[in-house]
Amino acid sequence: MQAISLFTGIGGFEIAFHQVFGDEGKVIQMCECDADAQTVLRSHFPSTPIHPDIHTYYPDVNWNYTTGLIFGGFPCTNTSCAGDRAGLSGQESRLWLEMLRVVAIARPRFVLVENPTGLIHRGLRAILGGLRVAGYSTEVEIVSAEQLGAPHERERLFIIAYPYHLCQRQDRMPPCWDEQIRAEIEAIYNQGRQTQPSDTRVDDGIPLWLGGIGFAGQWRDTAHTTPVYAGVRRHMESRRKCVDLYGRSVVPACAAVAFHRIKYLSEWWRDV
Template identity: 35%
Template sequence: MNILSLFSGIGGLELGLERAGMTTVGQVEIDPYCQRVLAKHWPNVPRHNDVRTTVEWWESESRPHVNILCGGFPCQDISNAGARHGITGPKSSLWGAMAATIRDLRPDYVLIENVAALLVRGFDTVLADLHILGFNAEWSVLSACGMGAPHTRERLFVLAYPNDQRLQAIWPQRVRDDQALAVWREGHSEYVYAVAELGGGQGQSHWATEPPVDRMADGASPELDRRRLFALGNAVVPQVSEHIGRQIMASIQQVAS
């Protein structure tokens, strides 16, 4: 399963999908700091810096078919902490560039991440665009603490695929690990289940903490620390996308058998 990542940030979304058995074949990210992080951890993966010209860049060379296109388009105009202009705002309107990439590259699956407020500030546009492009969609709000993280961080995840296929029971997936809870919301109902096994039994004990020292004493300048925190704040918790990736892979195997 080849991954093309848009709005890659520091790569949290594709890192989790890779842990589920997929392979990153391309990344698109405009921020210079995040680009350096990506170059360090994915030195052999081709990168581009403008999501609006992704298709031209991708088709400029012989590249593999994209099985899953993933990305979290900017949330600044959607978030409750922002201006709340919605999906037509100056930043969040980049969803249009992602939709155009989906239209032209025709991936087998699309995984979209954004803040839960998208449900009331533009989700109808996302679903309508996916419908026009010939894609069905399923969605749910997942919590990072449901994967063992020491913080809530609820995010909306949308899984889309062509109308002629359907995955089996991705939302929700009943689970067995009683160490943490994941909140699933779909439509007007809310269900709480224990988090799925991620392979290796990750839990709260696996979340490293920062050393109790001043940042400069730890080797990071205030400016570098600011960029780092900004990148982390925009990142997807890899354990969440890993869980989704494993459910996708399991569903594909079920359909194949």
């Protein structure tokens, strides 16, 4: 599965993508404008090219609905309850239109869009309509970090889109996501319970004990204890910037639920 990552941030989606698809998945392009986030990405994904401005990014692929994946969470500044609630007309959240433009050019087999649940009232209908015009059917689901064992709720809305023609034959319709999501969440949570934290230290602002808990399930089991560095070290340089980058990132465990669904659909429609 080849993928293009838009609004990449510090790579939360990429962590989940590689955990789900393994050697069968490859991110061929990232798009991220923040210089500090780019530094983190180059450290962890040195061989993946990064385009700095989505306005000037034109994919050099045309998958023609047969293969490929485009994923990303466009800025939620205007769609989340914590923002100004201007919706897709806001200066930052309107970048969704650039994501839709890239999708229309590349025509991937699958599209994955992520945003806070405030999008339900501030742009979801327009996004689904835009994908419909581009030739895609959609599935929508809400996944929270709390469901996966994290100590915070952090609900996120995921939209999975795939071409119309995959749904035209009723005998080829897969079970709906609602029927699958409980099993996916339980599997990811149980996997996290088996993961052990590594030695504690801080590297580029990311506590290693967080990285050692691959799918977050262990957080709930250790809620009564506090790691040496709970979050970003208070007196480290550029702490505010680190916290900001964290806040704009997706919880990899939540993204993994969506990627598992895409992997399932890809195998279901392998011969279509």
